[in-house]
Amino acid sequence: MMPVFELLRDDDEARTGNQILSRPGRILLAVGILGLAAAGPIAGSIQPFWVNLLVRMLAFALLALSLDFVFGYAGLLSFGHAAMYGAGGYTAALLVGQVTPNALVVLPASVLVGVVVAALIGWLSVRARGIYFAMLTLAFAQLLYVVVFTDLPATIAGAETVTGGDNGLYGIGSYELAGVGFGDPLAYYFLTLALVALSLAGLIRLANSPFGRVIQGVRENEDRIEFIGYNVQRYKVIAFAISGGFAGLAGGLYVPFQSVANPGLLHWTVSGELVVMVLLGGMGTLWGPMVGAGLVVFLEDRLGGVASWEVILGTLFVLVVIFAPRGIAGALISLRDDPSGAVDSVKEALKNYVREVRD
Amino acid sequence: MIESIVRATLLGVQSGMILALIAAGLTLIFGMLDVINFAHGALYMLGAYFGSVIAAELGSFWLALLIAPLLVGVVGIAIEVFSLRPLYGRNPLYHILLTFGFAIMIQGAVVQIWGGQARQIAQPALLTGTLSLGVVDYPVYRLFVLAISTALIGGVWLAIDRSNLGIIMRASAHDTEMVDALGIDVSKVFTGVFVFGAVLAGLAGVLLGASRSVNPGMGMGIIIEAFVIVVIGGLGSFRGAVFAALLIGLVTSYGALIAPTLTDLALFGLMAIVLMVKPNGLFGATEAA
Amino acid sequence: MSGNTIGGPETDGDAPSGAILSTEGLTKQFGPLTALDDVSIEIPDGGITAIIGPNGAGKTTLFNTFTGKHAPTEGRIEFDGQRIGGVEPYEIVRRGIVRSFQITNFFSSLTALENVRLAAQARYTGFGPADFLTHHASHEEPIADAERVLERVGLDGVATETASSLAYGQRRHLEVAIALASEPRLLLMDEPTAGMSPEETNETVELIEDIASDTTVVIIEHDMDIVMDISDQIAVLNEGKLLTQGTPSEVQSDERVQEAYLRGGGHE
Numbered sequence: 001m002m003p004v005f006e007l008l009r010d011d012d013e014a015r016t017g018n019q020i021l022s023r024p025g026r027i028l029l030a031v032g033i034l035g036l037a038a039a040g041p042i043a044g045s046i047q048p049f050w051v052n053l054l055v056r057m058l059a060f061a062l063l064a065l066s067l068d069f070v071f072g073y074a075g076l077l078s079f080g081h082a083a084m085y086g087a088g089g090y091t092a093a094l095l096v097g098q099v100t101p102n103a104l105v106v107l108p109a110s111v112l113v114g115v116v117v118a119a120l121i122g123w124l125s126v127r128a129r130g131i132y133f134a135m136l137t138l139a140f141a142q143l144l145y146v147v148v149f150t151d152l153p154a155t156i157a158g159a160e161t162v163t164g165g166d167n168g169l170y171g172i173g174s175y176e177l178a179g180v181g182f183g184d185p186l187a188y189y190f191l192t193l194a195l196v197a198l199s200l201a202g203l204i205r206l207a208n209s210p211f212g213r214v215i216q217g218v219r220e221n222e223d224r225i226e227f228i229g230y231n232v233q234r235y236k237v238i239a240f241a242i243s244g245g246f247a248g249l250a251g252g253l254y255v256p257f258q259s260v261a262n263p264g265l266l267h268w269t270v271s272g273e274l275v276v277m278v279l280l281g282g283m284g285t286l287w288g289p290m291v292g293a294g295l296v297v298f299l300e301d302r303l304g305g306v307a308s309w310e311v312i313l314g315t316l317f318v319l320v321v322i323f324a325p326r327g328i329a330g331a332l333i334s335l336r337d338d339p340s341g342a343v344d345s346v347k348e349a350l351k352n353y354v355r356e357v358r359d
Numbered sequence: 360m361i362e363s364i365v366r367a368t369l370l371g372v373q374s375g376m377i378l379a380l381i382a383a384g385l386t387l388i389f390g391m392l393d394v395i396n397f398a399h400g401a402l403y404m405l406g407a408y409f410g411s412v413i414a415a416e417l418g419s420f421w422l423a424l425l426i427a428p429l430l431v432g433v434v435g436i437a438i439e440v441f442s443l444r445p446l447y448g449r450n451p452l453y454h455i456l457l458t459f460g461f462a463i464m465i466q467g468a469v470v471q472i473w474g475g476q477a478r479q480i481a482q483p484a485l486l487t488g489t490l491s492l493g494v495v496d497y498p499v500y501r502l503f504v505l506a507i508s509t510a511l512i513g514g515v516w517l518a519i520d521r522s523n524l525g526i527i528m529r530a531s532a533h534d535t536e537m538v539d540a541l542g543i544d545v546s547k548v549f550t551g552v553f554v555f556g557a558v559l560a561g562l563a564g565v566l567l568g569a570s571r572s573v574n575p576g577m578g579m580g581i582i583i584e585a586f587v588i589v590v591i592g593g594l595g596s597f598r599g600a601v602f603a604a605l606l607i608g609l610v611t612s613y614g615a616l617i618a619p620t621l622t623d624l625a626l627f628g629l630m631a632i633v634l635m636v637k638p639n640g641l642f643g644a645t646e647a648a
Numbered sequence: 649m650s651g652n653t654i655g656g657p658e659t660d661g662d663a664p665s666g667a668i669l670s671t672e673g674l675t676k677q678f679g680p681l682t683a684l685d686d687v688s689i690e691i692p693d694g695g696i697t698a699i700i701g702p703n704g705a706g707k708t709t710l711f712n713t714f715t716g717k718h719a720p721t722e723g724r725i726e727f728d729g730q731r732i733g734g735v736e737p738y739e740i741v742r743r744g745i746v747r748s749f750q751i752t753n754f755f756s757s758l759t760a761l762e763n764v765r766l767a768a769q770a771r772y773t774g775f776g777p778a779d780f781l782t783h784h785a786s787h788e789e790p791i792a793d794a795e796r797v798l799e800r801v802g803l804d805g806v807a808t809e810t811a812s813s814l815a816y817g818q819r820r821h822l823e824v825a826i827a828l829a830s831e832p833r834l835l836l837m838d839e840p841t842a843g844m845s846p847e848e849t850n851e852t853v854e855l856i857e858d859i860a861s862d863t864t865v866v867i868i869e870h871d872m873d874i875v876m877d878i879s880d881q882i883a884v885l886n887e888g889k890l891l892t893q894g895t896p897s898e899v900q901s902d903e904r905v906q907e908a909y910l911r912g913g914g915h916e
Contacts, residue, residue: 077452124631128638131395131451135590136634139627142583146623210773210784217766220755227715229741229770229830238775268583272397272459279456310467317460318442321453356445 026204029287033197040189051185053301057294058192059254062199064277064293065286066246069203071275072284073212074239075219079134079271080121080141081247084114086148086266088248093169093261094162103175103182103191107252114248115241117144122240126233129222138268145266168262175256185257192253199246203286206242215239280320282329291328323349365494367612373501375608376508380563381581382588382600383515384556390595391552393451394443397458400582401465402557406431406564407573408469411478420483420569428561434465435557439550447549462578470575480569504566511559512601519597587630593643603641668693668834668864669714669745674723676709683709685888686723691834691881696856696865698875701885702908707868710885711836715747716740727834741770744833748826750842750868752819756812760803760822761794763811767829768793794829801825801855817848824855835859837867841874853878876900884908 036054043050063085070076088110095106125136147153151165163169175182175191182188206212214235217225226232255261264270273296281292296313303309323346324331335342381403388396409427414420438461446453482500489496564577571577588607592599607626614622633641667690676684684706691697699707712718713725716737725733732740754763768790773779785791798804801821806814811822820840827835840856841849849871857878859865869875875882875896882899884891886908892899899905 124635128634131594132590132634132638132640135586136631138583139587139631139634142627143624143631146621146627150620150624205783206780208783208785209781210769210779210787211775213762213766213769213784214773217755217758220757221753224749224753224755224826225766226737227741227747228767228826229738231736231738234775269579276456276459279452283452308467308471310463311471312467314460314462314464314467317456318464321457321460322442322445325449325453353445357441 025287029200033193036193037190040186040193044186044189048185051189053298055185055189055192055257056254056301057297058189058196059250059257060274060277060293060297061290062196062253063247063250063274064281064289065196065200065203066243066250067274068278068281068283068286068289069207069246070239070243071278072286072289073207073219074215074236075222076126076236076240077130077134077275078137078240078243079268079275080137080139081243081274082266082268082270083121083137083141083144084118084244084247085251085254085270086261086263087117087144088114088251089255089261089265090148090163090169090251091248092252092255093172096172096175096256097169101173101176101256103177106175106256107195107249110248110252111245112248114251115245118244118247119237119241122237122244126236126240138271141266141271142268145263145268148266149263163263164261166263168260168264170260170262172256172259172261174259188257192257195249195253199249200286200290203246207286211235211238276317280317280327282327282331282333285329288327288329295328322353362495363616365492366497367616368609369492369495369497369501369505371609371612372605373505373508373608374612375605376505376512377563377567378581378585378588378608379512379601379604380508380559380566381585382592382604383512383597384559385585386589386592386595386597386600387552388556389589390597392443392447392549394454394553395451395458396553396556397455397582398438398461398465399458399556399560399585400578400580401462402431402435402578403560403564403581404469404573404575404578405434405465406561407480407568407577408473408478408564409561410565410568411480411573412473414480414569420481423480424562424565427565428558431561431564432554432558435554436550438557439553443553444546444549462582466575466578473575475575477572477574478568480565480573482569498570500570504570508563508566511562515559516597516601584626587626590640591630591633593640596640596642599640599642666693667691669725669727671713671725672723674710674713674725675721676706676713676718677721682888684713684720687885687888687890688723689883689890689893691864691866694860694864695880696860696867696878697881697883698879699866699868699883699885700870700872700875701891704887705885706888707885708838709888711747711838711868714740714745714836738770741830744831745836746827746830746832746834747836748823748838748840750838752823754811754819754822754826756810758811759808760811760814760818760825761791761798761807763822764797764825764829765790765794767826768797770830793831797825797828800828800858802851817844817851820844820848820852821855824859828859832863834864834866837865839868839870841869841871849874 036058040051040054043054063081066084067078067081070078091110091113092106095109100106121137121140124140125133128136148163149166151161151163153162154160154165173183174188177191180187182191207216214225214230217230218232218235218239222232225235251265255265274293277293277296278289279292280296281290282288299313299316300309303312306312320327326333334345338345381399385396385399388394388399406427409430410423413423413426417423438458442457442461443454446457486500486503488499490499490502567577584607588603589600591606592601592603607629610625610629611622614625637643669691670689672688674684674687674689675682687706687710689710699710701707709718713720713733714727716732716735716739719734723733724731727740727743727745730743732743732745735743755766758766765784769784769787771793772787772790795804795807798807801824803814803818803821803825806818811819814822824837824840827837837856841852844852853874856865856867860878867875867879879896881893882896883893884899884902884905891904891908892902894902
């Protein structure tokens with residue numbers, strides 16, 4: 001597969017000591033992607049429903065990846081990523097429903113709409129910093145939610161319905177590409193996996209590009225980056241817009257698969273859960289948040305039948321924050337670096353915890 | 360026409376003061392502890408549920424109003440001591456994840472224990488009926504809510520503005536080392552502030568639970584509104600929170616007169632405009648030159 | 649190499665070419681407080697100019713108006729014949745005014761080399777396709793520039809160490825290296841020797857003199873011995889006003905200066 005080669009090809013020596021993902025890490029990622037490609041048919045042969053779950057996990061992994069690029073990487077905490085996700089999703093729903101099911105038309109349109117929405121929100125928000133930036137993105141995302149929920153476009157255009165209001169749009173068909181339909185969940189799974197892998201490879205390349213270095217500098221020290229000659233606001237808006245494009249793609253992949261687009265896609269709780277997925281997975285690592293998102297979607301699905309799944313999920317978040325603040329990725333990295341010290345460090349963490357509580 | 364305006368004004372001020380009870384805790388906790396407490400809505404909901412159980416079991420709204428917030432306070436102590444305390448000084452982002460976790464956990468537990476259906480808190484006989492205010496007849500219970508929340512907010516205002524406690528709290532917000540040097544136990548102050556915020560939220564839960572319904576979604580519904588208020592007022596500013604709560608209360612209730620579907624639009628639009636003009640909120644500290 | 653500089657051709661150290669930067673009636677107010685009051689100053693091209701004055705005299709505010717952090721309330725600032733009042737900080741850096749900070753203000757989790765490379769990269773990068781799609785390490789020029797600057801400040805041995813792991817004196821040199829990587833024509837240094845041991849101070853003074861051989865340097869400095877030793881020009885600020893400007897010996901013998909600063913409890 002193309003993306004796999006792209007991942008491996010990135011072999012410029014890390015002369016600056018700042019390579020994102022070492023070569024073994026990239027090989028591991030490629031193996032993981034190949035593993036997922038193999039897992040699809042196997043899971044499908046056991047129980048078709050598993051493929052469905054895998055697609056949803058991948059869509060959210062992509063969404064978490066898009067957030068991590070701007071949050072973990074550029075230091076911009078977006079609490080409004082649901083806006084781009086939903087915008088991409090509705091774009092796909094409207095285009096597939098009324099124009100064409102051609103994936104080569106619809107998916108780029110979803111990306112483009114995500115970029116435009118993000119560029120607009122970013123442009124209006126980047127002067128605010130930290131939690132105020134987060135709250136501005138939240139405000140604009142909720143504005144968009146209300147626009148979709150109340151079907152404001154229909155009111156303005158005088159049409160009967162555009163977004164479907166409260167109910168949303170349903171009965172959306174699947175994609176087609178060069179005469180091949182993606183109605184089969186397994187085919188859709190491969191389409192999704194390919195695009196997610198391509199996105200990951202693309203974002204890793206972007207993170208290592210001159211542009212990527214600058215936005216990492218913005219995260220590290222926003223004031224100084226301006227005083228070495230970079231237009232910080234413009235870098236932030238562009239980073240946000242790029243991230244929005246991938247969020248839009250996630251929406252464009254999710255909606256036709258579920259065949260439903262409802263306002264819930266844009267609700268702030270989606271943005272909130274997304275932030276949690278990124279932190280849980282380990283922000284700033286790109287792959288960690290994808291694992292985190294996949295895990296949360298998996299647990300939600302598996303524990304959804306158990307009445308107290310929210311309690312379990314909430315407890316998991318709390319324990320991770322207290323005992324593994326760098327998330328799953330951080331825990332795995334420290335386990336790799338020092339396997340024998342793992343038990344000791346757990347003991348140490350517990351001791352610290354008891355001391356802090358008593359203090 | 361005049362009648363509906365007066366009614367909307369009363370309703371706006373009343374819901375504004377109730378929102379101020381919730382937002383006050385949120386902003387104090389942020390200002391002092393640097394914690395963005397996503398669990399605040401869950402604590403508010405917990406107050407309503409505790410209230411509904413106490414009111415049903417003991418048959419007294421007044422006992423519910425007294426005991427339920429204290430129980431919420433106990434939950435607050437547990438959260439602060441066992442989870443927040445080990446995290447002070449770490450990136451505030453972790454507080455978001457932590458308190459978001461608690462919000463989900465508490466909501467799940469509530470559904471688990473009391474089920475998903477809405478519950479009620481019976482209003483006390485003393486406060487049923489309406490009172491004629493000249494132009495309008497207004498429910499007695501709502502006037503009671505208006506009075507008690509205004510009194511509470513006024514009390515907190517005075518406490519922060521006048522007393523030693525207020526000085527200590529403000530000092531520890533700015534310089535914990537200084538407070539340490541004064542021989543004051545900062546961690547006790549932090550616990551106190553968090554619990555105080557929790558009690559206020561619990562109280563608001565009981566008060567609103569008796570006029571609206573008690574349901575598992577109420578916490579997530581109100582937290583975002585409270586955040587909007589706190590951000591508009593300026594994170595950490597008590598005065599700002601009260602002012603913004605009244606503003607939002609009035610905007611929402613007048614908005615309902617004009618275009619009910621667009622009040623949410625107004626809410627978030629207002630926040631966006633305020634932040635674009637004043638990036639740190641109306642009463643927020645401006646960046647030092 | 650100079651073909652790539654945006655700031656224009658480099659000037660010779662002692663070329664008698666008049667002022668590189670000048671202000672006229674520069675005033676900066678923060679609300680009711682007047683931090684700079686009608687300051688008209690000329691920074692000669694080449695050499696070292698020191699800005700001295702008691703705390704609160706407006707020295708840092710002056711720097712901040714030069715670098716674009718604060719737009720002046722009134723008055724004009726001209727750099728190389730062009731007005732720069734109100735120009736954005738990043739644009740001013742590109743035109744050739746760069747500052748280093750008193751407190752170490754770098755990218756602490758990145759390596760020393762990456763800190764400097766990032767600053768050098770600003771002169772080469774923009775928003776073209778290659779800036780997004782190529783690997784940063786495939787661009788040789790910024791790396792070469794960064795390595796050269798690190799060597800100049802004596803940090804080539806610790807290039808791959810994380811910035812936060814450097815010793816205090818090394819951090820301060822890294823701070824200067826980041827500023828140098830922007831290839832300034834005018835380098836503003838805020839208390840470059842603050843908190844240093846005598847040995848580190850000597851090294852830094854040598855470094856400043858070395859930089860001044862091809863770059864105009866303006867320093868804010870409290871140590872009078874250093875000021876008198878290395879400055880070609882001294883400007884004295886007091887309560888937001890420019891008291892006087894001249895050679896070290898002129899300033900030293902100025903009665904107003906002695907009254908306001910040297911005698912009246914200056915800083916060690």
